[in-house]
Amino acid sequence: MPASFEKPVLIVFGAGGHGRVAADAALLSSAFARVVASDRNAATWGGELLPGVPVLSPDEAAALPGPRAVHVAIGHNTIRRDEAARLASLGPLATIVHPAASVAASARVAPGCLITAQCVVGPMAELGEGVIVNHGAVVDHDCRIAAWAHVAPGVNLGGAVQVGEAALVGAGSTVLRNLRIGALATLGAGAVLLQDLPDGAAWAGVPARPLSQATA
Ligand SMILES: CC(C)(COP(=O)(O)OP(=O)(O)OC[C@H]1O[C@@H](n2cnc3c(N)ncnc32)[C@H](O)[C@@H]1OP(=O)(O)O)[C@@H](O)C(=O)NCCC(=O)NCCS
Incomplete structure (x- = not known):
């Protein structure tokens, strides 16, 4: 088989819970010849992330x-981005x-x-580099998710929502269609977003408001 058609060995970098989710999906996807893990934390070396997925030191990897x-399997968005570089x-x-x-x-x-x-992930949706779409999330048609953003479990993004670079869309939140979440912004778990969320802001609640107001 020519080298260009060989399946690669996948190194899942990040031997924590998120790494387990990534390695499990990789094993089931059959896109890789083998799946191994690696981490900077020496305490993880020599163990297994999942049965049959050894954790190697970076030098061994x-x-x-x-x-x-x-695949960089680190939940924190900017750390994931920096490790990838x-x-x-x-x-x-x-x-x-994941095949499901x-x-x-x-x-x-x-x-x-x-x-x-x-x-x-719906028709004409776009995911930038290093985006996480986590369990059960819906990224509907024409959404644009910028690099290193995390769409957490159970999120519902209506059509044509834009999510900025390295933003966190919290678990179980809902975003109405055509809205924009800014770069590095955080939408709290369970929020319902009815208007644009500015860059770097943290909003929460139903309807979502700046965190200081949401808890007032
Ligand atoms: C919104 C969020 C970012 C706030 O985190 P934080 O700045 O550490 O805030 P704290 O936990 O100190 O809470 C501050 C206040 O906000 C409230 N609060 C926290 N999260 C909230 C939420 N999702 N909705 C409503 N209120 C929330 C707290 O009850 C607290 O209120 P108080 O001041 O009246 O006691 C965080 O709670 C959150 O929801 N993150 C998303 C997590 C997630 O979905 N991760 C994905 C995992 S895969």
Whole structure:
């Protein structure tokens, strides 16, 4: 088989709970020849992230024969982004799609994304590099999710919602269609967003308001 058609060994970087979710989806997707994990934390080396998924030191991971691909499985958005830049020499970023996710044929998904079980990514939706679409989230038609954002479990994004770079859309929240969530913004778990959320702001509640007002 020519080298270009060989399935790569996937290195899941991040040996915590989020890494387990990524490795599990990778194993089920059959897109990779083998799945291993790695982490900077020496206490994890020599163990297993999941049965059959060893945790290697970064040096051991770098010594694996190619082809290799890397998925950075760190929930914190800006740490995930920065680690991806640092790990570029290990191999290209790999997107993982759980086989029980539904991704429209016309959706565009950049490298390094994780699309987990029971998610829906609708027609013409766009996911930037390193985006997480977590369990059961709906990213409806024409949504644009910028790089390193996290759409947490159970989120419902109506059509044509825009999510800015490295934003966190909290678990179980709902965003009405055509709205924009700014870069590095946080929408609290369970919120219902009825208007645009500015860059860097943290809003929560039903309807969502700045956190200080939501708790007043
Ligand atoms: C909104 C959020 C970012 C606030 O975090 P924080 O700044 O650490 O805030 P605190 O936990 O100190 O809480 C501050 C106040 O906000 C309230 N609050 C926190 N989260 C809230 C939420 N989601 N909705 C409504 N109120 C919330 C707290 O009750 C507290 O109120 P008080 O001042 O009256 O006691 C966070 O609680 C949240 O919802 N994050 C999303 C988590 C998530 O979904 N992660 C994905 C996991 S996969």
